[in-house]
Amino acid sequence: MANHSTSHPTHVQHHFVDSDQQFDSAKLGMWVFLVNEILFFGGLFCAYIVYRAWHPELFTQAATELNAFWGAVNTVVLIGSSLTVAMAIRSVQKNQIKGLKINLLITIALAVVFMVVKGFEYAHKFELGILPGELYTYEGIEHAQAAIFFSIYYMMTGIHALHVIIGIGLMWWIYVRANRGEFSSEYYTPVEITGLYWHLVDLIWIFLFPLLYLIE
Amino acid sequence: MATAEVSNTRTLKVKRFKPSEDPKKTYLTEEKGLWSWLTTVDHKKIGLMYLGSVTLFFLLGGVLALLLRTELLTPAKTFIEADTYNQFFTLHGAIMVFFVLVPSIPAALGNFILPMQLGAKDVAFPRLNLASFYIYVIGAIFTFFALVNNGLDTGWTFYTPYSIESNSSVIWVTLGAFILGFSSILTGTNFITTIHKMRAPGITWGKLPLNIWALYATSIIQVLATPVLAITLLLLTMERVFGIGIFDPAMGGDPVLFQHFFWFYSHPAVYIMIVPGFGIISEVITTFSKKHIFGYWAIALSSLAIAFIGFLVWGHHMFTSGQSAVATTVFSFLTFLVGIPTGIKILNWVATLYKGSIEMKTPMIYVFIFLFLFSIGGFTGIMLGSLAADIHLHDTYYVVAHFHYVMMGGTLIALLAGLHFWWPKMTGKMYNEFQAKIGAALIFIGFNMTFLPQFIMGSQGMPRRYYNYIDQFTIFHQTSTIGSYILGVGFLLIAYYLLVSLFRGEKAPANPWGSRGLEWQATSPPDLHNFDHTPVIINGPYDYHKPMEEFQLGLADSGHNGHDPSHDATGAKQEVVSN
Amino acid sequence: MSGQNHEHHHHVSTAGQLWAIATGLIILTIVTVVVAKFVPIPAPFDVVAAISIALVKAFLVAAFFMNLYWDTKFNAMLLIMGVAFFLLMVLITLLDTMFRNDIVPSF
Structure with missing residues (x-):
């Protein structure tokens, strides 16, 4: 930090000494935020674990209402989008702005596919009367707490989906900025930290998938 | 010739920068007008805006407290209805906890001081910093909405299942607290990053001021605990909107699980409130003892230890909730562990005083008040942590007295110490020392008069929150109420002389207390970018045995921040820091 | 630094x-x-x-x-710390929820 460059590149904010310090700070800040996210979802995972430990039979019964095939498809879709985000970062690191933009668009498309699949899953359940909590009217599961399983399911997947939607917005914002020519191999901090966010969304889903869909 | 291990590879040219006693430009004069304040990304102005808001909320919460105490003057109804009383009670708690104590030291004083102590120009993410302030304001507005709408009668803990059924504005207040949580998270994220990445040359982890260590520990708690509050409050809102049933016994859910979630945040949150206070005490006690801090690493690491242990003990709020006997036993044991790092701190502070040249200025008086009150608060906490005693004392005034001794006797007194300590730096004005001492005395007397009787009546069985009480408690309640009036007068006096100092106060020198802290090497009030130069640190922040010159070094060619490098450098002495 | x-x-x-x-x-x-x-x-x-x-x-x-494999260790530590505190929350909560039947049955 002691090393202060004589001329500031335009993307370096005044309170940073150099580009590296700014990049590292942004990345560290993002990681701290990701820790937040882990504990935010952690509360839901905790509720899940407590209820699964209490009522293992409920989880086996209720999970049959979830479609493992579409869950697996969505897993693959998210992994694909993680790949394209990583490729986007690689592109910008190599100053290939076109590659960056194409990869961002593919990521957005995959995220939309994820949301569409999720939407069909939700719609199907709504038809059956599988709604969270008090709104639950489905009679196919013989368990007093069946509604609670789906409350947990909706909370977990719902908040995850909210993160996906926010991710789509962020990707779009990065795409717009890339279009304006703001990024280069010298400066791509927002791309990098948005990428980190997107990978976390993927990480959460990696755990949600077996915990919700693959209970036998 | 000063030498230091600034880096293994670089040699820095440094020279002495003596802070100007009469700064031409300060952060207060350089950008003026209301708009410049509202849109500022300057950590100092944001800190002051926080301080202003916290003060307003403190006034509100304080007035509510005085109304409650007035109502308790007589065993039956004195002047307000039971329901109003109940809602005032919740509001007092919610405002004081969420709007005053949590942001008070880190967001108000911390924002101002932290970058200065690191020799940085600003925090790592100045715009996020401003955002966190506005998020705080929005959270406050939500709560006001709830206040004027139809109050809140669940207590600040929002325990289910009552909070699911209550007709008062639970959703609005939880939303307010949820939003407020984001503000807290952003501040914590910002501080952690700033401490890691923005330190001036020479500030190694071993030369970090203890205030920074305390803020660091606080930020870690904020980051790890606050998201759990967010998800808890979100689940509670969903519980009210959709009846998701996770916490609702009527649907086969478990209300005690809510308490686990809630206290997983809210117990560490009491350390969010108190740990930064510890940092202030460390700064003030060395400055006014003119002596190196005793046990630097013990104090620094005990902050982190408290932060960690603070996550293991939440269940001691739930001893009578119906949680399992195994859990209560473990929680009780773990609770005692908190006493160890806290005891280490107290011991080291007292040892710092030993053979120091103690100067009884107002901040130092508050330190002594802190040591006295906080020790009482801490020890009674140990009593409450022991299982059998807690069954008797749970939900009595004993608990009320305990946490007021810790939160008010600890955090608020530390805040007052810090406020009086850094006031000259923040405003460039000195307050009236005599009036300040009277104020401190009023606070001390009023505080003990208010809360000592509560220990006694609590141990005799007076439950907390009650609107009426039996005659035998009258004398305690009346003493307590009179004490609270004295306390109120004390705070009014403080507000009075601080305001007067703003307009008619003596001009503050750059370093009125002779502190070795880096923040005192800026002008009073500081420059917009804190320092005109890039400070270079070769000594620890408490090396009072070393001459002041060695604390006033900066990079000799500090031209990169857009300032004339030498316009107030008095010593042109060139030094080469080698190694 | x-x-x-x-x-x-x-x-x-x-x-x-x-x-x-x-x-x-x-x-x-x-x-x-x-x-x-x-x-x-x-x-x-x-x-x-x-x-x-x-x-x-x-x-x-x-x-x-x-990129944690190539990144500074501290970022990886943050991730591990987040997970560790999550586990702490779960394990201690389970200490209650899994042992609700009292040790002393008549208590």
């Missing part, structure tokens, strides 16, 4: 590396489905198997997509 490693450059993964990781993740997804649906594992261990596979996948994402 933050600026000491000025020789450090941002790591750039090759396209081959990234594709390999993604392929590995998809194979693991198939494995976890197959294990859950067609391999009969007795009660608690099916969860153990599913979570173990998920952990491997999570490691791949964190280490190579999120």
